[in-house]
Amino acid sequence: MGCLAGPVVVCAVGIKKDFYDKTHKNLRNLRESKLLSAAQREKFAEELVREHGLVYALASCSPKIIDRINIYHASRLAMKRATQKLISVLRIAHYELRNQSVIRNTKLSNKVIVLIDGKTKINGLNMEQMPIVKGDRKVFAIACASVIAKVHRDKMMTRYAKKYPGYGFEKHKGYGTKLHREKLATFGVSDIHRCSFAPVKVLIQNAKIKNQNDKSKFKNPQIG
Numbered sequence: 001m002g003c004l005a006g007p008v009v010v011c012a013v014g015i016k017k018d019f020y021d022k023t024h025k026n027l028r029n030l031r032e033s034k035l036l037s038a039a040q041r042e043k044f045a046e047e048l049v050r051e052h053g054l055v056y057a058l059a060s061c062s063p064k065i066i067d068r069i070n071i072y073h074a075s076r077l078a079m080k081r082a083t084q085k086l087i088s089v090l091r092i093a094h095y096e097l098r099n100q101s102v103i104r105n106t107k108l109s110n111k112v113i114v115l116i117d118g119k120t121k122i123n124g125l126n127m128e129q130m131p132i133v134k135g136d137r138k139v140f141a142i143a144c145a146s147v148i149a150k151v152h153r154d155k156m157m158t159r160y161a162k163k164y165p166g167y168g169f170e171k172h173k174g175y176g177t178k179l180h181r182e183k184l185a186t187f188g189v190s191d192i193h194r195c196s197f198a199p200v201k202v203l204i205q206n207a208k209i210k211n212q213n214d215k216s217k218f219k220n221p222q223i224g
Contacts, residue, residue: 003174011149019053057085
């Protein structure tokens, strides 16, 4: 959420009973994504997407949407989209199992609760919800979602590095590092920068002031 460039990416994870029925030695040290190295995150993400008892859905909001509705509402919109996509996947799986006579006369809505990383519920999501402050550090399922989302977004930023060379997106992934700020000052604002974020906004304002001053000098040249 704090990046100066790139979309906000959200992952919704659904964990089925057969996942909990197994021992997962390879996932034993899985933690919230920010507490892991890039190599650890990638390793865990690979393990998670291979698990049949775990399903996931990704959603994102572009920098333009972030600038229009702010990062909080953009992240919540992405949460809603990811959850709705995941529920669709679960309903399809539920329907197929019922047709195979594995389960009968059960409703998916009675078996699902949405655990949210944060202190507020998702607006417009007509499902039972439980907000959990610092949920990515307290709940395994949310930690899994944070790892998948982070790895997916990092790969997106690496691809953006090829489209927008010079900014170093493959290194800082859009975060406001010293390198990123230096590149931003050198090359200016790209199409994927979040223009409403202070460092980018200030740069745009300074560029406008400089442009206006340059135009003023051109209209009123000083003759020595």
